[in-house]
Amino acid sequence: MQVENQNDAKEEVQPEEEDFEEIEKLQTVGINVSDIKKLKSAGIYTIKGIWQSTMKTLCGIKGMSEAKATKVKEAANKIQDFGFCTGAAVFEKRKALKKISTGSKEWDKLLGGGIETLSITEIFGEFRTGKTQLCHTLAVVGQLPPEMGGGNGKVVYIDTEGTFRPERIRDIADRFGVDYHAVLDNITYARAFTHEHQMELLIAVAAKMIEERYSVLIVDSSTALFRVDFSGRGQLAERQQKLAQFLSKLIKIAEEFNVACVITNQVVSDPGGGAMFAVDPKKPIGGHIMAHASTTRLYLRKGRGEQRVCKIYDSPSLPESESIYQLSKGGICDVND
Incomplete structure (x- = not known):
């Protein structure tokens, strides 16, 4: 897969050896x-x-x-044997892991290099904190060569809220100096209308990934349709079960095809949190099911003007910390850019 620069064609990238057996x-x-x-x-x-x-x-x-x-x-x-192996063998397999830039150097530094493949990264926060803008930025950066912080592959974009905008892709592609026509052609887009449709689209993704190299799978948002299709406490158990099945399939795809699975999530106010003098009583949707399924959880909140703050909410390897970024015409970027 190759995205050409608007001025010069980039060097031909050698196809990568796939880790899966057909x-x-x-x-x-x-x-x-x-x-x-x-x-x-x-x-x-x-x-x-x-x-x-x-x-x-x-x-x-x-x-x-x-x-x-x-x-x-x-x-x-x-x-192919999937039984026990040594820790050294796992260490070697982890060398295939890639990190894809968010578009912000400070954010990448917070994440130890960028969004990881082989895992699920959950992005949650209230409206206008940059969740969808990050998705659009990753849809472009994921296609760039590794030396530009990219994943050198196509991108799957499952849109559950109707917020995907090709015009934003054009602006972000211009920022990175690549042909936006080629970038749009390399985005495999689908609009999901129900939680069942969302799951069906995820199942269909495997057929595409077996044929071509993909680097990022985006679901924006992962929980919106589950909230619509299941209402009230009477349906909560069924909703959580269906959500767990969806997230289980997602992590399997991440590990099977070495892609970065990025999902956005909504938040809800927690009245109990305010009573306990919490600084921010908002909490992500999905409960423990979402918490256990997501490898890295990032909490976005508003700062001054167009500035936003990203906090490591949960991670198996990263310390709790924060970084400041900004929303711009060219997507997610650093404050000084």
Whole structure:
């Protein structure tokens, strides 16, 4: 994948070696083509995708019996083993991790280099804090070569609120000196209308990622449709279960295809928080389900004028800290830019 500079064509980037095994390899260990097509119909396109699916899921595929599902699992094990390994092996695998720039050097510094692949990064905050602007910025930066802080791949953009604007992509592309026509062509966009549609789009993503290199998967926002489709405490348990399934699928895609999954989230006022003299009583939607699924959680809040503040709300490797950034015509940037 290559995005050309408006003035000069960038050097040809060598295609990267993919870390996944395509599901067609099952033919080499006795699985017929018809059964492979059945797996693909359920959104399973890699050997790892088989291991990420339960027996219940496999048996739920039309035409897939328990005996066939067991045979598929055994065949997958012959091709790629996902059992125990050493910590050293995990360390080597983590070297494939990439960090994609947010457009702000200070924000990148806060994150230790940028938004990580192989994980879910949750961005939450009230309106006009820059959540969607970050998504638009990443939709451009994700396509840039690594030396420009990019991920050298296409971008998936699932829009649940109707806030995607191609005009913003043009402005951000101009800032980075790349052809906005090419940038827009490399964004795979879909507008989701229900939480079920949102899940179906996520399942369809795997088919695209097996064919071409993608670096970022954006869902803006991840919780809006769940809040609309499920109302009241009576439906809360079902909503949380469906949300958990969606987030589980998202992290599997992140690990399967080495992409950065970026989701935005809404906030709600917590009356109890104000009573306890909290500085900011707002809290993200999704409860513990969202908290456990997201690898890195970033809280955005308003500052002075167009300035905004990003705080590390939760991370397995980053200390709690803050950085200041700014919203501009060219997307997310530093205050002094």
